Amino acid sequence: MNPPEGGAADELPGVAPRLRELRRSRGLTLETAAQRAGLSPAHLSRLETGRRQPSLPMLLGLARIYGTTVSELLGEIPPERDAVVRGRRFEGAEADGWMYQQAGGPGRAMQALRVRVPYGAQGDLVRVHPGEEWLYVLAGHLRVTLGETVHDLAPGDSAHFDSLTPHRIAALDRDGAELLFVHTLLQSPAAELCLGSGIHRR
Secondary structure (H helix, E strand, C coil): CCCCCCCCCCCCCHHHHHHHHHHHHHHCCCHHHHHCCCCCCHHHHHHHHHCCCCCCCHHHHHHHHHCHHHHHHHHCCCCCCCCCCCCCCCCEECCCCCEECCCCCCCEEEEEEEEEEECCCCCCCEEEECCCEEEEEEEEEEEEECCCCEEEEECCEEEEECCCCECCCCCCCCCEEEEEEEEEECCHHHHHHHCCCCCCCC
């Protein structure tokens, strides 16, 4: 749940000014960036001033737009670039109730995350953006809505879809769900300048 309108996003210190700096460094106006992220300019402004806390889906969308990763967007120091990422205890960062942990190497065309989704996450938020997404349910039950089709997934089930298909996910169990999540990070800062407006929408 987002904090009240006047509440600061204390769980993500430093992310607000970083969002503003990234947008400006990419030469994007508040209106253009908001449109591509499927947000209102007022909502993006509140994220950039720390009055609202971004959810993980919002962070994923903004990372794509700015040609970076969620970890770098949050100011985390990336590990040494290596082909192998060793298993470790889940100690993920939190974004609006979503817990995530980097599961792949930095600076790649695909970003791999281990994610814990809280019960009922996302609500009616529908995402549309370039790329592909793949997810694999580790624990709990997940509802994946692709366009008009609803899929209920159990542990061991997976979904692989074009991200231009309007989609949303929600955990069905009170204890939430855990999954592996991989998405393509198609936009680089240079390529983003070539994209027309209106690609990202609700």
